[in-house]
Amino acid sequence: MGKANQEIFSETMQELAATDRNIIAVTSDSRGSGKLVPFGQKYPNQIVEVGIAEQNLVGVAAGLASAGKKAFAISPACFLTARSLEQIKNDVSYSDNPVKLVGISAGVSYGALGTTHHSLHDYAVLRAINNMIIVAPADNFETQQAVRHAAALDKPIYLRFGKKAMPFLNESNQSFEFGKGRIVRKGDDMAIIAAGETVYPAWQAAKTLEEEHGVKATVVSMHTIKPLDTQLLDELLANGRPIITVEEHMVYGGLGEACASYLFQQGAKNPFHIMGIPDEYTITGSQEEIFNHYGISRDGIKAEALGLLKL
């Protein structure tokens, strides 16, 4: 088992800051949750604290980016992508200031802290904004790569991380590029497309499907939600196999609907199902309890797959 992706984010930030004084972390009383306390101690001149003021956070980061700094604006995803949405739309995307927005403890990572602290809307609202790349890495490898690539990128980007320790998925596939899905398991019978912390249960489901039912599934870590890897989708839809998408997001407006929109417009007839959080008052509990309740688990995804395969 690896570490939490947000730990890797912090380690990579330190690695980058060691040789690049233009790397700036902007925080809103969020450096503890962002695991950036050591970063702040090591590079006190490369951290700007704005206090609990997320709109100011994004505006200040836009100014820093405009002045040539590699500004990472770091705050819980729930506040960053809701409260600061107008700053994101106007001061980052529209004005093309290459801020790296970092949403931490995303999705339902905060569990029993409830809906105020969940971000089940972030893919949807950011997908609806032009000039925004959206990335949710699945494991520590993808996280490290995403942070390095983001630092070098001259475009607005949103990186989404969770709190939970993540295993290493498919160490033999060590390729990473924004906009290119990473295949973490290969099989011809069906495809499961997931992002972020849901890739692991998708992978577990695929493993059990093979062991218990002889079903071979491809599992894609679609870390870049936008722009979507349509080339890979073309390949997956090819033999009409069932496709399931899984995301730690509301079923509206996220990864699943992005895939569905593309596939339908290609005339695809594949059996297709979107797994995520439904449009209801979210059940309370820990991330794991919420996942299990909505079937975002090995067994839940497996059951859905068997249903689509009519097995």
Added chain:
Amino acid sequence: MTNKELKLKSVYLRKNILKYIYKAKAGHTGGSLSCVDTLNVLYNRVLNIDPQNFRTPDRDRYIQSKGHCVEALFVTLADRGFFPESDLETLCQHQSHYIGHPTKKVNGVEQNTGALGHGLSICVGEAIAAKLDKKNHRIFTLLGDGELPEGSNWEAFLSAAHYKLDNLYAILDYNKQQITGSNKEVMNTDSVHEKLEAFGWAVKEVDGHNLEELEKALNNGPLEDGKPSFIIAHTIKGKGVSFMEGNIKWHHGVPSPEQFELAQKELDEAGALI
């Protein structure tokens, strides 16, 4: 209830805050201990509310803007009879409505808070509505000092003064600390008294652990007619437990079994001296 009983209640509520945080293995310990005296006074001396008939239109409103200190609110509501205290055994558990922030699914909770910087604007709306309807109930909110930098607070400060909302009372739980460190390190809130006066509010500073002072400030009508009232309650984060007081790691620290026992003992000893 006598003043002595009210003081004993503060000790009891502190013990309960720790008891349920310890059970749930989660919670905002320091900030709950710093604001619980204010809640005790509000719910037992100030607010005109009926636990059996909570949603009557003429009730006083209390909206906790620093929603993360929900444990202080829940134990106070339970003690006041809004729900059986045993409900709190389920705090933060799967399918429980007693989660880590206030929600209206719990009897006695006015609004769903938890994202900071929302409570005051809602209070402004409630206060304007009360004025329009010529009602006499009062509207209270509790703000954290770390919460103050949210821009929405300052938008609401302006509108409350603009509409002369003297039925509105904002209490600042001024423990001078937040998550990362002190306000001074994170975002300076010095001269908050002068700032609020400049924004058109009447301002009073009290010892936020002195129940009589709190009651006097909250129960004698607006500090000034025609102005919203801002009560700066000077408090100590983690108040009542020696090793938690002023120690930032208790913002959302959960006590170990030994620390829990020690804290209960300290609080019992403090209670015995009242």
